[in-house]
Amino acid sequence: MPSDLLMRPARVGSLSLPNRVIMATMTRSRTQQPGDIPTALMATYYAQRASAGLIVSEATQISPQGKGYSFTPGIYSQEQIEGWKLTTKAVHQAGGRIFMQLWHVGRMSHSSFHADGQTVAPSALAPDAQVWMVGEDGIGRMVDCPTPRALSVDEIQSIVQDYRQAALNAVEAGFDGVEIHAGNGYLIDQFLRRTSNKRTDIYGGSAENRIRFASEIVKTVSDAIGSKKVGIRLAPFITQRGMDDSEAITTILLAAKQFNRAGIAYIHLAEADWDDAPVVTTTFRETLRTYFDGSIIVAGNYNKASGLDLIQKGLVDCIAFGRKFIANPDLPYRLSHDLPLHGITDPTTLFGGNEQGYTDYPVYSKSA
Numbered sequence: 001m002p003s004d005l006l007m008r009p010a011r012v013g014s015l016s017l018p019n020r021v022i023m024a025t026m027t028r029s030r031t032q033q034p035g036d037i038p039t040a041l042m043a044t045y046y047a048q049r050a051s052a053g054l055i056v057s058e059a060t061q062i063s064p065q066g067k068g069y070s071f072t073p074g075i076y077s078q079e080q081i082e083g084w085k086l087t088t089k090a091v092h093q094a095g096g097r098i099f100m101q102l103w104h105v106g107r108m109s110h111s112s113f114h115a116d117g118q119t120v121a122p123s124a125l126a127p128d129a130q131v132w133m134v135g136e137d138g139i140g141r142m143v144d145c146p147t148p149r150a151l152s153v154d155e156i157q158s159i160v161q162d163y164r165q166a167a168l169n170a171v172e173a174g175f176d177g178v179e180i181h182a183g184n185g186y187l188i189d190q191f192l193r194r195t196s197n198k199r200t201d202i203y204g205g206s207a208e209n210r211i212r213f214a215s216e217i218v219k220t221v222s223d224a225i226g227s228k229k230v231g232i233r234l235a236p237f238i239t240q241r242g243m244d245d246s247e248a249i250t251t252i253l254l255a256a257k258q259f260n261r262a263g264i265a266y267i268h269l270a271e272a273d274w275d276d277a278p279v280v281t282t283t284f285r286e287t288l289r290t291y292f293d294g295s296i297i298v299a300g301n302y303n304k305a306s307g308l309d310l311i312q313k314g315l316v317d318c319i320a321f322g323r324k325f326i327a328n329p330d331l332p333y334r335l336s337h338d339l340p341l342h343g344i345t346d347p348t349t350l351f352g353g354n355e356q357g358y359t360d361y362p363v364y365s366k367s368a
């Protein structure tokens with residue numbers, strides 16, 4: 001197998017990537033408070049990883065209502081836009097490219113994040129799920145998500161506009177594009193699935209109706225910043241968080257056809273990253289290829305061999321790595337030279353904290 005395939009350039013939307021090793025989006029919860037403002041430390045972290053073909057930023061809330069975890073960044077205030085400029089400038093100066101992941105958590109949230117004490121969703125159904133919240137004692141813990149309030153049609157349409165504004169803000173902040181987070185049981189995914197969407201209006205019922213919200217966002221954001229600067233993240237295989245819908249795969253494949261019509265740059269699949277996750281079938285991959293002409297990026301426990309295998313078969317274009325990028329800022333170099341990979345030293349540094357476990361992982365050195 002030609003082991004340099006991962007290092008071959010790729011075209012994703014209007015970007016030319018020098019390699020196919022993508023940094024997957026990862027929440028690290030290190031913003032400045034109050035205000036959920038990106039910091040200089042975050043800029044250092046991303047710039048250290050600028051050798052990725054493309055970096056996708058951590059999930060970033062499009063509005064105060066879209067927040068569901070402590071210390072995650074936003075992209076709706078001027079301070080946040082200015083804060084993000086530090087990151088985009090540092091990444092570009094280091095020769096990299098970076099998209100922002102746009103996020104609305106919907107019901108995956110907690111009352112205390114919201115001025116009116118309410119979380120929102122397509123339907124008033126609580127997920128069987130928890131979010132990470134730092135209490136007044138300064139200690140982070142997992143807390144149950146309460147029962148959300150069902151959104152009205154007017155509210156849904158105004159959230160579509162929030163995505164539009166957030167995308168414009170991301171471009172103003174210097175991002176090369178945006179990735180719409182439509183996976184992992186967050187708001188858009190909640191609309192896609194019959195388990196979380198019990199609406200009887202134009203946003204619920206048939207697959208076409210459940211896809212409508214995602215399609216409106218994709219179209220509106222594409223009209224605002226250009227479809228070649230837009231990607232979408234999907235997680236067809238998750239069953240946790242109240243997402244276990246036997247029609248999920250067919251719904252998501254149908255959605256992919258609609259995203260194709262919008263001409264967006266890529267689909268980024270969040271695949272299995274847990275132990276007994278389902279195997280993604282070749283049939284699924286081939287069908288997705290038939291329905292979608294843009295690039296396909298996959299993430300989920302990949303290593304060099306498994307990633308190369310899919311690229312060589314022509315089933316995907318790029319491989320995204322999450323945890324390996326946390327502990328190996330120079331991951332493309334290490335992969336291309338078959339060098340040993342560092343592991344995550346202390347999992348308590350994943351969410352929140354300072355430079356420890358964040359910007360202190362070294363690049364490869366022979367002597368180390």
Ligand SMILES: Cc1cc2nc3c(=O)[nH]c(=O)nc-3n(C[C@H](O)[C@H](O)[C@H](O)COP(=O)(O)O)c2cc1C
Binds near residue numbers: 101300320
């Ligand atoms: C610390 C951490 C934070 C994550 N945050 C996000 C996120 O903000 N948005 C998202 O779509 N996926 C998120 N993920 C999932 C990753 O993007 C990726 O799909 C997953 O880690 C599997 O890839 P890996 O096995 O290479 O780590 C996160 C994963 C980790 C480990």
